[in-house]
Every structure is written in C-alpha cells, then in structure tokens.
Amino acid sequence: MIILHNVSKNFGQFKAVKSVSLSVHNGEIHGIIGASGAGKSTLLRIMNLLEIPEAGDVEINGKTLTKMRGKDLRQARKSIGMIFQHFNLVANKTVYENVAVSLKLARFPRRQRKGRVMECLQFVGLERFQDKYPAQLSGGQKQRVAIARALANNPQVLLCDEPTSSLDPNTTAEILGVLENVNKSLGVTIVIVSHEMDVIRSICNRVTVMADGEVYDTVSIEPKGIHILDNNPKSFVEQLTKDGDVGHA
Numbered sequence: 001m002i003i004l005h006n007v008s009k010n011f012g013q014f015k016a017v018k019s020v021s022l023s024v025h026n027g028e029i030h031g032i033i034g035a036s037g038a039g040k041s042t043l044l045r046i047m048n049l050l051e052i053p054e055a056g057d058v059e060i061n062g063k064t065l066t067k068m069r070g071k072d073l074r075q076a077r078k079s080i081g082m083i084f085q086h087f088n089l090v091a092n093k094t095v096y097e098n099v100a101v102s103l104k105l106a107r108f109p110r111r112q113r114k115g116r117v118m119e120c121l122q123f124v125g126l127e128r129f130q131d132k133y134p135a136q137l138s139g140g141q142k143q144r145v146a147i148a149r150a151l152a153n154n155p156q157v158l159l160c161d162e163p164t165s166s167l168d169p170n171t172t173a174e175i176l177g178v179l180e181n182v183n184k185s186l187g188v189t190i191v192i193v194s195h196e197m198d199v200i201r202s203i204c205n206r207v208t209v210m211a212d213g214e215v216y217d218t219v220s221i222e223p224k225g226i227h228i229l230d231n232n233p234k235s236f237v238e239q240l241t242k243d244g245d246v247g248h249a
C-alpha cells in the first residue's frame, strides 16, 4: 500500500534519511523504532510528503505521490491522516471546530459536515466535549480529538509520530486502544513512530528498526496486547516488585 523506493532526505550537509526502501502492507500496524536522531520522524513525514525527499519515490496504492501535482496530489493526500506528539490542535477553536476544519479544507460537502464531525467524535468517545477548547482537555483527550480530526476524511492510512510520548502510562494504553480500534474496526493501516519499545511491542505486527538514517531491519512480531494499569497504589507496588529482586524499604 505504501512503498518507499530509495528515498533520501538531507538537511544541509546532514543526511537524515539515506536511500531507504520500505513497504507498509495494507491493514497492518507498522512500527518504526530507533535511537533519537535515527531519522524515524523524517521517514514518516516523507510518507505524506510533509518532507519532500531529494531522491526516490513514494507510492501509495500504486500511485506515485512524488510525481503528482495540484489537485491529484491533494486528493491522494486525503487518504493519509496524521497525528503528532504534541497534538497540534488549534487553540482558539473548539473540539468540534478542530475536527470540522479538516472537512472544510478537504471541501467535504457542507451539509454533511456536522454529521461527520459528530460521528468521528463519537468514535473517540468525546461527543460530550464538542464545545470545549483544547486548554480545557487532558493530554489523552487532546490526542483523541487529533485522532478524530485525522479520521474525518476517511483515510486509508494513519501516520502517528510519537503519539503517546507526552502521555502517562495509563493514558498511553488508552490511546493505543483507540489506535487499535481504528485499525481493527475501520480497517485503517497504521504507521507508528515511537522510541518506546513497550508501545511498539503492544500493538504492532511488523516493525522497522532504523539507525543512522538507514533501515537496519524489518521484523514481523506477535503484538503483546495493551496492558492498562489501574490507578490503585497497590497495583503500582505490585508492578514495581513483581520481579522479586526488590523489597520493601
């Protein structure tokens, strides 16, 4: 579905992505992991041409994105949604307006917009928050709004750049649950960049490991599932001491 053919990206003299080829399969949750500076986010941003590669091609569903221009490119990019570590919501717009704006930009039929916004907010469990502003929401709620916004135009692929890195462990698990639901019930292919091994192991089917701007390897894995801790202090102590090599102070 997404195929990168020998893509490269330089920032000045620095080679951030070096002739990378990679396939993301239809319907999978594909992780990209690696050390800080390995080029993960740059590679993800190349997939929807937020970063334009100096060399190589990006192919989506048999169409070469890097060779498209104007209306065709805009149309093709509608099939790719994206979410970010810091949510990127518009501060002076309500939850409803944040989702509606992506429909407006995509020229979604005006009369169907309200229904579509509410459908997306329901999907992420935030329909009651439609009139709130981002500053009135928790980090997890902000990321849910960002997911609703990314889903509004019915994308086939959702690109996720460190989607849980600003969140606590329980909220991380909740957001991973939402992403899993996006994949399973809507059939959306997901690519998720994270430096957190637990995040990648919990939901991904295939994982690409990057190092120094190159793909080191791509492996298939069995997702371990999402473990939600409750906020009971007893369960925190149990987690901390379960390996038996620590005692009570």
Ligand SMILES: Nc1ncnc2c1ncn2[C@@H]1O[C@H](COP(=O)(O)OP(=O)(O)OP(=O)(O)O)[C@@H](O)[C@H]1O
Pocket: 011, 016, 034, 035, 036, 037, 038, 039, 040, 041, 042, 043, 195
């Ligand atoms: N716009 C830019 N201008 C200059 N250098 C950049 C730019 N974007 C990224 N880089 C550099 O390219 C390299 C790869 O960055 P990238 O964000 O892709 O890495 P990453 O693996 O996602 O790392 P991290 O986990 O720290 O975000 C880094 O050394 C970074 O400093």
